[in-house]
Amino acid sequence: MQYKIGNGYDVHAFAREIKPDACITLAGVHIPSERELIAHSDGDVLIHALCDALLGALALGDIGKHFPDTDPQYKGISSVLLLEKVSELIMQKGWSLANADITVLAQEPKLAPFREAMCEHLAKVLQVNVDQVSVKATTTEGLGYVGRKEGIAVYVVVLIEKPFD
Ligand code: MG
Numbered sequence: 001m002q003y004k005i006g007n008g009y010d011v012h013a014f015a016r017e018i019k020p021d022a023c024i025t026l027a028g029v030h031i032p033s034e035r036e037l038i039a040h041s042d043g044d045v046l047i048h049a050l051c052d053a054l055l056g057a058l059a060l061g062d063i064g065k066h067f068p069d070t071d072p073q074y075k076g077i078s079s080v081l082l083l084e085k086v087s088e089l090i091m092q093k094g095w096s097l098a099n100a101d102i103t104v105l106a107q108e109p110k111l112a113p114f115r116e117a118m119c120e121h122l123a124k125v126l127q128v129n130v131d132q133v134s135v136k137a138t139t140t141e142g143l144g145y146v147g148r149k150e151g152i153a154v155y156v157v158v159l160i161e162k163p164f165d
Pocket residue numbers: 010011012044045048
């Protein structure tokens with residue numbers, strides 16, 4: 001096997017307005033939240049970082065290059081569709097995901113109850129086993145922009161593999 005590694009990072013800011021029925025979307029899973037994330041798409045900051053990691057592994061640019069936020073066809077789009085397209089691109093080139101390790105930095109909302117659902121959904125979209133996808137969540141102990149509840153940040157590392165030709 002030959003291997004390549006990719007790293008992705010993304011941040012989305014929370015809207016100021018508190019809404020009683022607000023939710024955010026992470027890994028395609030809807031999670032209740034006091035405030036929504038500001039975004040051109042559905043604001044799935046986890047999937048955006050994951051797409052960047054996959055694209056980065058093959059030096060294919062970034063999510064902004066493939067799906068520009070100036071293009072109206074991507075306004076409000078489900079990020080799951082973007083991940084499906086990126087995943088197809090990787091597979092077309094003969095590569096498959098060995099594993100993805102994802103760390104979400106959020107002071108709120110509490111993500112632990114949704115961790116398994118996020119892993120299962122990502123594994124389904126990426127067509128891999130659930131033990132190849134790890135989602136971890138941490139606060140920043142009140143420090144920095146995440147700690148001030150201004151937004152959510154996500155770090156992703158992926159390893160992709162391909163048999164030697
Ligand atoms: Mg983004």
